[in-house]
Amino acid sequence: MTQHTDFYTRLDTLQQRVAAAKAAVQAAAAESDEQLKQRIDRAQAHLDESAQSARQQLSQVDDSARAKWTQLRADASAKLNDVKANIERRNRQMDAKVAAKDADWAEADSAEALDFADWAVENAELAMLDAIHARAYADKLAKAAGNS
Structure with missing residues (x-):
């Protein structure tokens, strides 16, 4: 299996995990x-x-x-x-105002976590593109060395 294929497999797995997380969050909204x-x-x-x-x-x-x-x-x-x-x-806690502020904080924290996840995906994309380029360059040099 090439490294590229491994990237594709891992991205598919990540996509499935995101779909599962979305389903879990949707289901959680109606839970006790x-x-x-x-x-x-x-x-x-x-x-x-x-x-x-x-x-x-x-x-x-x-x-x-x-x-x-x-x-x-x-x-x-x-x-x-x-x-x-x-x-x-x-x-x-028994105070509704304190509980509401706590909920606001938890929602803001969730938004930050999603921002971090978005950054992590972008970072992973850049790292994979760099790895693909590095491998292509190494293969090109190896081929050139083999032809000389």
Whole structure:
């Protein structure tokens, strides 16, 4: 399998994950508090599995990429801890105004996460284009060296 094919496969998988996330968010809008908590717990478990997988993959990349991924994962972990703390805090709140402000904050935080996801997709696109160019250039040089 060529690297290009791997890119296509991973992009297809990402597209499926986005569709699943969209469906989950749409379904969550009609769920009870308990169902939402269960959904959040499942999402947390999935994120933990993804983080473990990423840690295994990090052992195979250079130090610069490893540092970037480590920071991204740390940020994601901190965000998750914030979400759990917010849920616990909400359960203790009885004031409607405070709860409304908390909802505003959570919605703004979601918008930031979507902005980050958008940036990550653009960053991945640039990285894949660079990888395709680098491979084509390397192949061109190898072919030229073979012909000389």
